[in-house]
Amino acid sequence: xxxxxxxxxxxxxxxxxxxxxxxxxxxxxxxxxxxxxxxxxxxxxxxxxxxxxxxxxxxxxxxxxxxxxxxxxxxxxxxxxxxxxxxxxxxxxxxxxxxxxxxxxxxxxxxxxxxxxxxxxxxxxxxxxxxxx
Amino acid sequence: xxxxxxxxxxxxxxxxxxxxxxxxxxxxxxxxxxxxxxxxxxxxxxxxxxxxxxxxxxxxxxxxxxxxxxxxxxxxxxxxxxxxxxxxxxxxxxxxxxxxxxxxxxxxxxxxxxxxxxxxxxxxxxxxxxxxxxxxxxxxxxxxxxxxxxxxxxxxxxxxxxxxxxxxxxxxxxxxxxxxxxxxxxxxxxxxxxxxxxxxxxxxxxxxxxxxxxxxxxxxxxxxxxxxxxxxxxxxxxxxxxxxxxxxxxxxxxxxxxxxxxxxxxxxxxxxxxxxxxxxxxxxxxxxxxxxxxxxxxxxxxxxxxxxxx
Numbered sequence: 001x002x003x004x005x006x007x008x009x010x011x012x013x014x015x016x017x018x019x020x021x022x023x024x025x026x027x028x029x030x031x032x033x034x035x036x037x038x039x040x041x042x043x044x045x046x047x048x049x050x051x052x053x054x055x056x057x058x059x060x061x062x063x064x065x066x067x068x069x070x071x072x073x074x075x076x077x078x079x080x081x082x083x084x085x086x087x088x089x090x091x092x093x094x095x096x097x098x099x100x101x102x103x104x105x106x107x108x109x110x111x112x113x114x115x116x117x118x119x120x121x122x123x124x125x126x127x128x129x130x131x132x133x
Numbered sequence: 134x135x136x137x138x139x140x141x142x143x144x145x146x147x148x149x150x151x152x153x154x155x156x157x158x159x160x161x162x163x164x165x166x167x168x169x170x171x172x173x174x175x176x177x178x179x180x181x182x183x184x185x186x187x188x189x190x191x192x193x194x195x196x197x198x199x200x201x202x203x204x205x206x207x208x209x210x211x212x213x214x215x216x217x218x219x220x221x222x223x224x225x226x227x228x229x230x231x232x233x234x235x236x237x238x239x240x241x242x243x244x245x246x247x248x249x250x251x252x253x254x255x256x257x258x259x260x261x262x263x264x265x266x267x268x269x270x271x272x273x274x275x276x277x278x279x280x281x282x283x284x285x286x287x288x289x290x291x292x293x294x295x296x297x298x299x300x301x302x303x304x305x306x307x308x309x310x311x312x313x314x315x316x317x318x319x320x321x322x323x324x325x326x327x328x329x330x331x332x333x334x335x336x337x338x339x340x341x342x343x344x345x346x347x348x349x350x351x352x353x354x355x356x357x358x359x360x361x362x363x364x365x366x367x368x369x370x371x372x373x374x375x376x377x378x379x380x381x382x383x384x385x386x387x388x389x390x391x392x393x394x395x396x397x398x399x400x401x402x403x404x405x406x407x408x409x410x411x412x413x414x415x416x417x418x419x420x421x422x423x424x425x426x427x428x429x430x431x432x433x434x435x436x437x438x439x440x441x442x443x
Contacts, residue, residue: 032288039294077378078270082356093360094267095374109374133294 037133045125052083052101058117058129059083059090061101069117069129070103076110090114155224156324162217164326164334169210172203173306182302183295186261187353194347205342210334211256215249222246223428229421231397238320239397243390245316248309250365255305257363258291259298262350267360269301278379359442368434370443389427396420 041058053060057080059070072080072090079094089106090099097108104113120128179197181189193200222242225231231239258269269291276287292300326334351357362370372381399420402413 028285028289032285034288034293037294077274077373079267079360082358093357094271095370109376109378 038130039133041129041131043127043129048127052085054083056131058131059114060119060127060129067119067121067127068102069119069127071115071117071131073115074110075105075112075114076108081114155221157330158217158224159221159321159324160326160330161334162214162221163321163324164330165210165213165217165338167326167331168335168338169207169214170310172207172210175203176200176207177306180259182259182298186259186265186298187350190259190261190350194350201347202342205345205347206338208256208347209341210338211253213334213338215253218246218249226393226424229400232400234397236398236401240394241316242320243393245313247390248313248316252305252309252313253363254366255301255309258301259305260350261298261353263353263355263357264351264360264362266297266353268362268366269297271362275378275382278377279383361438361443364435364439367438367443368431371434371438374443389424392420392424392427396424 039056041056043053043055043058043060047053047055048060051062054072057072059072061068061070070090074081074092074094074097076092076095076097079092081090081092081097081099083089084091088101090101090103092098092108092110095109097110098106099110099114100106102113103116105111117129117131119130122128176193179189179193179200190204194204195201234242254268254272258265258272273287273291276290277283279286290300290304291297351360361367369382369386372385396417399413400417402410402416
């Protein structure tokens with residue numbers, strides 16, 4: 001191939017690639033856009049009977065002033081963990097990660113503990129927990 | 134005669150007794166695919182990927198007339214198609230027929246097989262039960278681990294919130310079947326099933342649908358001790374218990390696919406008179422046995438997971 005032909009081919013390929021990238025970037029940005037959303041999980045007084053309460057992917061732990069909310073999403077790959085009342089541990093049914101009652105990692109493939117979620121105590125005694133979707 | 138049909142003719146001429154066995158598999162597979170597509174079209178009249186998807190699927194199975202029948206037919210023919218295509222590919226590979234394929238066609242066919250597995254995976258998600266929900270979440274989080282492009286890729290495959298099932302639905306019903314059909318369009322012309330194969334596939338799938346009860350779907354809010362993915366994912370699920378998700382779920386499968394893709398090109402070098410001939414021959418043998426060993430090891434992992442759990 002002559003130098004002139006090679007350069008011509010190289011230039012046209014570069015132009016096509018740049019054109020494709022110019023189109024792909026806005027297309028991908030559109031396709032992958034997600035508006036940040038949160039949902040609220042409300043634990044009414046009836047939902048706070050035990051020291052571990054579960055509702056819609058949230059564990060409410062403790063009673064009175066020492067109350068905490070933990071996300072039930074395993075920090076490994078996002079499966080929802082089960083609470084085992086016999087061992088008082090959270091166990092992931094997908095890949096076997098185990099967390100203690102405070103959400104700290106005990107064993108398994110995960111690298112960190114369960115995420116703590118912000119909660120608000122309402123005047124009627126209910127508790128609202130905000131969860132990012 | 135074009136290049137593709139000449140490849141198929143060479144296969145048909147060169148295989149002796151095994152040609153009956155080798156050619157029956159893809160024809161049965163294609164017959165299964167047609168029945169799968171037809172039952173999928175029927176199911177789409179009631180299936181909705183929004184709201185309570187689990188309830189929608191349960192209604193199809195227990196309330197809608199013959200819903201259980203079409204769901205079972207769709208399930209078993211989809212599995213049969215992918216299983217027979219995999220068998221067909223392994224059959225070709227073991228006989229080293231990849232040597233006959235131009236690199237472009239081989240790449241297209243391997244990509245089509247990957248698209249088939251993705252179609253099965255998205256179908257598994259669309260059950261809408263706990264297993265499906267977790268499978269979708271795991272796929273999303275696994276893709277997320279890819280450096281730079283992870284966020285984009287994961288959002289292309291799985292939605293969030295109320296739209297969680299919509300993207301897998303779009304891929305399952307539209308993009309993946311279209312991609313697969315496009316990639317195998319020339320290849321299948323020689324394997325199109327006659328009425329006999331279609332009848333055998335339909336009778337087998339119908340018998341399965343009538344005799345076998347649908348699998349018990351786990352409600353999303355129920356607690357389950359162990360949640361498993363689709364059968365072909367069980368090996369990866371086992372490895373995910375002790376290895377990094379990026380290495381096991383992304384890098385390892387990609388390396389395997391790249392090895393399968395380059396083997397025809399390597400074999401072409403070993404077939405030519407050049408100073409690389411001897412080295413290429415050794416490289417091809419090495420690749421061939423590495424791919425077979427990796428496939429065998431993965432098969433053992435799947436069987437082990439099926440017997441003892443992942």
